[in-house]
Amino acid sequence: MPEVAARADTVAELGGELSRQLSRVVPHDGYLLSGFDPVTGARCFLACENGYDTRARRRMDREDALGRTRGPVAGLLHGPCPAVVLGAGSPQEHPDARRLHDLMGAGVYGSEICVALTRRGVLRGVLVLLRERGARPFSPTETARAAELAPSLALAVGRYVTGRPLRPRPVHLPPGIVIVNSDDEIAGVTSAGREALGGVPPGVYPAGERDPFSFIWHLTYTARRTAAPAVTCAPTPLGWFSLRAEPLEGAMAGDVVVTLQPATAAELLPAIAQWYGISRRERAVVEQALQGRAAKQIARRLDLSPHTVNDHFKAVYRKTGVSSREELIACLA
Structure with a gap:
């Protein structure tokens, strides 16, 4: 299944290909694919097709940020099976799925399998497979099949992110701003913010149901819950972007400002190191290079040989697909 990533130019194409492959062994009516920043744990991309409608997704994002509807996913990292059934009517569903019943009740879906996609013990994504109400719930056999495929799915997500060389930062793009008020309405957006969101395709939705702001809700709710900035580095067709959601204080308490801009080296390097498998020593060398030090100076500072x-x-060049130190610096600095 990792070869699927090579054929995908967008997250929506990746999700569609994974769904088609999985449908052969686990038939389903819709899916949601979320990627997570391996450093901060915040969502960094999203794709869905024939999934929950906008209102239900936002409610689920709010509940997820509180660790409710799909909170059991966190426990999958330490359990024997990386897949659980959530939803009404399934005899083997997770006991923490009660809240999901109410959220599903307003829509057409009655059962879902939630699969944790991990690499090296770190959650990289979650794939949710949906089955319509009235159809038979996902069976233990189907859940086991999904669990068996979880490592290949996680590898495909990683290949999608790392399968192309790093690109120079799009420094010509100004920061974009989106303001979400306390009633969860978009109170304002700059033209740069709208342009940046256009470069973060959220996926494929039912006709007429496109929500250009769907990508930011989970981050917004996370910031509101923690009363602290929530940050994620997102791979987009425009390059790597940093999204930062920060609650406002004073008269505008409850409002959240989301800033979208090309990721800085300090934001991007930790995420790149996780996604591309850059070692601790390799990262230290890159950090020194970003400070403008020559190879001999780096060797002295890190107590290494120049060789x-x-x-x-x-x-690092091999892992990130760049050909020189100058090109690497241009992609990060």
């Missing part, structure tokens, strides 16, 4: 420093650079 080892060059080997670390070559390893």
Whole structure:
């Protein structure tokens, strides 16, 4: 299944391909694919097709940010099976799924399988498969099949993110601003914010139901819950973006400002290191290079030989698809 990522140019195409492959062994009526920043744990991309409507998705994002509807996913990291059934009517559904029943009740879906996609013990994404109300719920056999495929699905998500060389930061794009008020309405958006959101395709939805702001709700609710900034680095067709949701204080308490801009090196390097498998030593060498130090200076500071420093650079070039130190710096700084 990792080869699916090579054929996908967008998250929507990735989700569609994974859904088609999975439908052969686990038939389903719709799906949601979420990616998560491996450093902050915040959502960094989203795609869905024939899934919950806008209102239901936003309610689920709010509940998820509170650790409710799909909170059991966090426990999957430490359990024997990376898949659980959530939803009405399934004898093997997770006991924490009660809240999901109410959310599903207003729509057409009655059962879902939630699959945790992990790599090296870190949650990289969640794939939700949906079955309409009235159809038989997902069976234990289907859940087991989904669990068996979870490593391949996680690898495909990772290949989608890392399968293309790093691109230079789009420094020509100004920061975009979106303001979400306390009633969860878009109170304002800059033209740069709308343009940036246009480069973060949220996926495919039913006709006429496109929500250009669907990508930011989970981050917004997370910031509101923690009363602290919530940050994610998102891979987009325009390059890597940083999304930062921060609650306002004073007279505008309850409002959240979401800033979208090309990710800085300080924001991007930790995420890149996780996604691309850059080691701790390799990351330290890159950090020194970002400060403008030559290879010999880096060797002295890290107590390494110049030959080892060059080997670390070559390893980073190979992993990220760049060809030189200058190109690497242009992608990060």
